[in-house]
Amino acid sequence: MAVRATRLKRVIGAVTAAAMVAFVAACGSGDAVDTASDGSVTLEFAQWWGAELPAGEFDKIINDFTAQNPNIKIKLLSAPYASTKQQLITGAASKTLPDVVGLDGAWVNDFAKQGAIADLSTLMADANFDASQLASQVQVKGKTYMIPVVNFVYPLFVNKDLLTKAGVAEVPTTRTQFLDAAKKISATGGDAKGWALPLDTAVPNGVQNDVMSWLWASGGSMLADGKPNLTSAQVKSTVEYVKSLNDAGVIAPGSLTMKEQDKVEKFTNGQVGMMIDSLAHINLIKKNKPDLKFEVAALPAEDGYTGKRGIPYASWGIGVSNSTKHKAEAFKFVSYLLGQETNAKLSTIANGFPGNKNAQPDFSNSDPLFKTAFDIYQQGYPANEFVGLPKSEDLMRSFDEQLQLVLTGKTSVDEALAKSQESWSSVIE
Amino acid sequence: MTSMTAPKAAAPTEEQVTPGRPRSVLARRLIPYGYLSPTVLLIAVLMVVPIIMVISYSFRDNVIVQENSVFAGFANYTKVLSDPDFLAALKNTAIFISVSAVAHLVLGLAFALMLNTQLLSGVTKAIFRIVYILPWLFTIAVIAVIWRLLLDPSGVVNYVLHTLGLIEESVNWLGDPGKALWAVTFVNVWSGYPFFMISLLAALQGIPNDLYEAAAVDGTNWFQRFLHVTLPQLRPVIISMAVLDLIWTSQQFALIWMTTGGGPLNTTEMLSTYTYKQAFSEYEFATASAAAVIVLLLTMVLAFFYVRQQRER
Numbered sequence: 001m002a003v004r005a006t007r008l009k010r011v012i013g014a015v016t017a018a019a020m021v022a023f024v025a026a027c028g029s030g031d032a033v034d035t036a037s038d039g040s041v042t043l044e045f046a047q048w049w050g051a052e053l054p055a056g057e058f059d060k061i062i063n064d065f066t067a068q069n070p071n072i073k074i075k076l077l078s079a080p081y082a083s084t085k086q087q088l089i090t091g092a093a094s095k096t097l098p099d100v101v102g103l104d105g106a107w108v109n110d111f112a113k114q115g116a117i118a119d120l121s122t123l124m125a126d127a128n129f130d131a132s133q134l135a136s137q138v139q140v141k142g143k144t145y146m147i148p149v150v151n152f153v154y155p156l157f158v159n160k161d162l163l164t165k166a167g168v169a170e171v172p173t174t175r176t177q178f179l180d181a182a183k184k185i186s187a188t189g190g191d192a193k194g195w196a197l198p199l200d201t202a203v204p205n206g207v208q209n210d211v212m213s214w215l216w217a218s219g220g221s222m223l224a225d226g227k228p229n230l231t232s233a234q235v236k237s238t239v240e241y242v243k244s245l246n247d248a249g250v251i252a253p254g255s256l257t258m259k260e261q262d263k264v265e266k267f268t269n270g271q272v273g274m275m276i277d278s279l280a281h282i283n284l285i286k287k288n289k290p291d292l293k294f295e296v297a298a299l300p301a302e303d304g305y306t307g308k309r310g311i312p313y314a315s316w317g318i319g320v321s322n323s324t325k326h327k328a329e330a331f332k333f334v335s336y337l338l339g340q341e342t343n344a345k346l347s348t349i350a351n352g353f354p355g356n357k358n359a360q361p362d363f364s365n366s367d368p369l370f371k372t373a374f375d376i377y378q379q380g381y382p383a384n385e386f387v388g389l390p391k392s393e394d395l396m397r398s399f400d401e402q403l404q405l406v407l408t409g410k411t412s413v414d415e416a417l418a419k420s421q422e423s424w425s426s427v428i429e
Numbered sequence: 430m431t432s433m434t435a436p437k438a439a440a441p442t443e444e445q446v447t448p449g450r451p452r453s454v455l456a457r458r459l460i461p462y463g464y465l466s467p468t469v470l471l472i473a474v475l476m477v478v479p480i481i482m483v484i485s486y487s488f489r490d491n492v493i494v495q496e497n498s499v500f501a502g503f504a505n506y507t508k509v510l511s512d513p514d515f516l517a518a519l520k521n522t523a524i525f526i527s528v529s530a531v532a533h534l535v536l537g538l539a540f541a542l543m544l545n546t547q548l549l550s551g552v553t554k555a556i557f558r559i560v561y562i563l564p565w566l567f568t569i570a571v572i573a574v575i576w577r578l579l580l581d582p583s584g585v586v587n588y589v590l591h592t593l594g595l596i597e598e599s600v601n602w603l604g605d606p607g608k609a610l611w612a613v614t615f616v617n618v619w620s621g622y623p624f625f626m627i628s629l630l631a632a633l634q635g636i637p638n639d640l641y642e643a644a645a646v647d648g649t650n651w652f653q654r655f656l657h658v659t660l661p662q663l664r665p666v667i668i669s670m671a672v673l674d675l676i677w678t679s680q681q682f683a684l685i686w687m688t689t690g691g692g693p694l695n696t697t698e699m700l701s702t703y704t705y706k707q708a709f710s711e712y713e714f715a716t717a718s719a720a721a722v723i724v725l726l727l728t729m730v731l732a733f734f735y736v737r738q739q740r741e742r
Contacts, residue, residue, distance in 0.1 A: 089709060093493040110712055116495045191583045202690025202702075253582035255605040256693030262577075271583065393709045404694050408606065 015088050034362060036308075038197060041329050041365050042073040046087065047102025049150075049316050049350070050078035052280070057349045065336050074100075092116035097321035099330045105387030107317055112140040113390065118320040120144040123331040123422070135357040136337065138317060138388050148315035149337050150352035153377050154209050156300070157285075160293040162192055162273040171205050171297045175214070175241055177386050178300040179273070182250035185273035194250035196272040198258040204396040205390045206258065208386050209312050210276050211403065214238045215385035216310030217299035223385055229423035230417045237302065239406065239413050246407045256404050269290065278314065279351060279373050288369065298376045310378065310383025316350070338365075353377055391427050398423040480725075487717035493714040495610070505719035513722060516693050518703040525699060526678040530671050532618040537625025537670075538663075542655075544626070565623035573687035576616045577603065606696045609689050613697050618685055625670055632666040664671045665738070666702050672735040676728055700724050 014180050051059040062074045063207070077098055079087060084102060091097040092114055102115065111117045121144045124131050131137070131144075138146035166184035170177070182194020198206040212222060218236035245251055252258070254270050264281050268271045268289045276299065285292060318337060320330040336342055345361035351370055354361055363371045377399050386392040402416035402423075411419075440542045490501040509515050540561050544554050564572070580602035580633050587599045603611040636659065644654045660667075682701035685691060691698040691706070698719065709716035 064592065070669075086709065089712075093714075199692075200690045201692040204684050228526060253599060256601075256604040257689045258604070259690075262581075266499050391711055394475065394706075397706070398709060401692075404692070408694065410694075 002347055003291060040071045040073055041326050042075055042101055043324075043326060043330055043333060044075045044098035045100040045102075046077040046084060046091075046098040047318075048079060048081040048084040049102055050076055051062065051080060061337075061342060061346060064112060064342070065333060067206060068336075069332065072332065073234075074333065095200045095323050097323060098290070099321050099324040099326055100333055101319050101321060102318035103138075103319045104391040105148070105317055105384065106389075108138045108146045108317070108319070109140050109388055109390040109392070111311050111319070112143075112145040116187045116321055117145050118322045118324075118327055120147060120320065120331070120334075123320060123327060123334075126328070127212045127331050127335060129331070129335050130371075132357055133340070133356050134380065135355050136315075141315075143258070146315075146317040146319045147334065147338060148317050149343065149355045150316045150347045150350045151282050151355065151382060152315070152350075153299065153313045153373060154213060154276050155296040155373050155376055157267060157275050157277050158297060159267065159270060159273045162225070162270060162296060166273070171295065172274075173298070174300050174303045174305075176303050179241075179245060179248065179250070182193050182274065183248055186248075186250045188381060191311055192273060192279055193252040193271065193272050194265040194273050194274045195245060196252045196258065196266050197245075197255040198260050198263045198402055199255050199407075200259045201397055203259065204393065204400040205354070207257075207280075207400050207403070209314075211238070211242060211399075212385070213276050213299055213312040213383075214241060216303040216312060216385070218305045219307045219310065221385065226428070228421055228428055230421040230424060231414075236413060236417060239417065240404065242403070243413060245408055246427050253323075256402070256407070266290040266293055267294075270374065275310070279370065282367055282369050283351065296373050298380060309380040311380045314384070314385050315355070315387075316352070337378075342424055389428060395424055395427060454532055483718045483721055487722045490715050492718070494712045497714075501715065505715045507721070509716050509719045509723065513704055514695060514698060515700075518691075518698040518700050521697060522699045522701075524681055525617070525681070526675050528614050529617045529621065531554055531673045531677045532614075532627045533622045533674055534667065534671060536618065537629050538667075540622070540626045541629035541633055542659075545578050545628050551554055556676055559696060562623045563621050565627075567620070569620065569683040570687060572616065572620045573684055576619075577688055580616075604693055605692045609693055613688055615687065617678065617681060618664045620679070620684070621674070625674070628666060628670055629663060632663050635698055666739050668737065670729055673739065676731050676735070679724070679728060679731075710714045718734040 035069065058076070066073055075088075079278040081104075083160045085107065088101055088103075088107070092111055095116075095117055102110070103117070108117070108123060111290070115291065120137075121139075121142075123129075124144070125282060131134075133152070133198075134147055136148050137144040138148070156171075162185050163171070166181065166188050168181045168184055172178040178195075182195070185192055185194040195211050195217065200206065215222060215234060215238040218234065220232075220238065222235055224232070225231055239355065252263075252266055254262070260277075260282075263272070263275050264277060264285065267275045267277070268285050270289075270292070279296070284298075285294070299311060301309055318334050320327055320334065324330055338356050340356050340358045343354045343356040346363055347359060347361040347364075348366070352361075352375060359372075363374065363375070386396065389395060399420045400421045402411070404410040406413055406416045446512065456581075485504050486498075488501060489498040490504065492498045533611070543549070544558055544561070546554075547559070567575070571716050580600040581587075582601050582604070586602065587596065590596045591599070599609065603609050625717045640658045640662070642655055644658050648659070680701055681699065682705065685702050686698055686705070690698040691702040701724075704717050704720045707720060
């Protein structure tokens with residue numbers, strides 16, 4: 001009898017244990033103990049940056065921080081960009097965001113509205129952080145929710161060999177010169193085309209980087225007082241210009257489903273003479289095609305434009321979870337990454353431009369093209385009007401779809417812009 | 430003739446139970462449920478709860494991204510069902526899954542018959558088997574990348590067609606609104622037929638040879654044997670596979686997302702990509718949930734036929 005009772009107890013015990021394991025697994029680790037018995041705090045930092053830096057470099061920066069702050073430990077959660085975005089969206093929904101999060105400016109409005117990320121203005125004030133040293137801040141309703149740590153600009157990349165072959169002596173600086181150069185490159189024969197325009201709707205950032213960049217390069221804006229202004233003369237002129245490039249047959253085929261990586265690949269293989277792309281790809285192109293002669297330049301502007309040129313950029317932004325119990329420690333880490341010395345180091349290894357305007361990246365061991373791009377960046381101004389907008393990816397996609405209709409001759413520029421304006425107005429209140 | 434009978438064993442009483450069994454009736458009754466409870470709990474946590482949550486979201490507004498959601502009745506369903514993009518996605522999905530399932534079946538059956546024939550040597554059949562099953566060994570991400578390269582306007586497919594004189598100018602397979610749906614359907618057919626082939630080959634090898642011999646004695650030709658012996662014998666497997674394939678293909682997401690992203694001009698938008706965009710691009714989790722529930726209901730119709738067919742077997 002004793003044996004029977006013991007077996008029954010074992011069965012019940014095993015079932016209970018399995019049920020508890022399943023229950024705990026299902027509930028996640030949102031309330032996991034993150035303060036050790038010695039009082040040290042472990043902060044989770046979810047980002048995609050570590051994966052894009054040379055192996056081990058980001059760990060060194062983190063180790064320096066923990067050496068200076070022994071009571072704060074950093075647990076890096078590194079994943080590719082797209083995975084990070086999805087993980088943060090689900091984390092924000094379930095209130096289980098990591099303590100510190102890598103952010104893209106395009107996500108900020110939605111996370112802030114959701115109450116998922118903390119108001120950094122308050123944290124900066126509490127920590128007596130000097131905000132004047134920051135190159136930029138991403139705000140929603142006057143409160144800072146993201147600070148760009150490293151910026152990556154998108155200049156014009158030009159294949160010098162193709163340009164020379166086409167008989168074009170100078171890198172184009174105006175829209176007319178660009179169209180002329182693109183036509184001449186496309187006329188050289190073979191597969192070569194003047195320009196690549198990625199309009200894939202899965203990741204519609206081609207609208208930001210490859211279309212609106214033409215607008216910003218001429219000092220234009222797609223907004224007026226924070227509201228959509230897509231029917232303005234400047235936006236119309238931009239779309240008409242892109243259409244004229246398409247009508248001239250200088251855009252590489254397949255643009256309606258082309259992705260950013262396809263664009264870079266075509267440029268690397270000499271299939272397109274010019275593209276607008278991230279500086280982050282310079283090393284990739286050099287690695288894959290060491291003998292490719294190319295240079296970077298400011299984006300061409302409207303003929304006769306003499307003002308400063310906006311240059312699109314993307315950022316490795318940083319924010320703090322609103323649900324973390326360690327906001328002060330989290331901001332200490334944020335301020336460390338934005339400190340003059342660390343920020344210079346980070347932007348140097350990332351081949352980007354610093355978020356601290358006093359930090360000077362060291363280009364001595366970098367490709368000279370980075371220095372050229374830095375000069376372009378300093379002569380113009382960083383421009384990305386999608387940063388901080390609600391549902392910015394959706395705004396890009398709806399514009400993308402209308403632009404595709406224009407390029408396939410299914411609608412007029414005016415009609416497409418009117419529909420985009422209507423669509424955007426329903427999102428941007 | 431003598432016989433020996435064993436002494437009649439007394440029926441166990443509550444006190445005299447078989448060693449190893451609990452004595453209480455209640456405990457004995459609970460034991461099966463105890464064994465089942467981890468599975469039941471897992472199913473509840475991993476399947477039932479998420480499904481109920483999605484259904485609940487579909488009847489509310491401002492879910493997930495807003496702190497205070499409100500009851501919206503059938504408004505999300507009305508919104509989704511009156512959205513031209515959803516209806517286009519429904520139509521595209523219907524074309525995509527039906528063409529894929531038919532092509533999977535025809536190709537799978539053709540290759541299975543080839544691999545089952547007595548006309549080829551064992552070595553030849555082994556080589557063919559390896560070659561034919563290759564598409565199934567690639568992950569969908571690799572398949573998408575390979576076919577994006579092959580179908581590029583300056584890719585291998587256009588080069589071959591141009592060299593053979595079949596086309597004058599490069600065809601934009603994935604970027605042309607008129608061709609993109611057929612191009613992704615072709616890629617899906619390519620990646621999915623080996624599963625049909627293997628299953629049907631197994632079924633073919635299970636058909637008794639006696640049936641073919643009897644049919645041959647009756648003077649039937651090859652086609653008549655195929656029509657009156659092979660197909661009826663394969664029928665249960667074919668129906669099961671076809672229904673399962675319709676369900677699986679209706680949920681195909683990665684291939685579409687990685688090749689066309691639903692474009693150009695929504696011509697390859699599927700119910701899966703539509704739902705994803707609603708959730709992760711527009712942050713409209715309520716309408717995404719409504720779309721997901723509609724897909725669930727449509728899939729349940731197929732599942733109903735599958736279960737009924739399985740019961741009949």
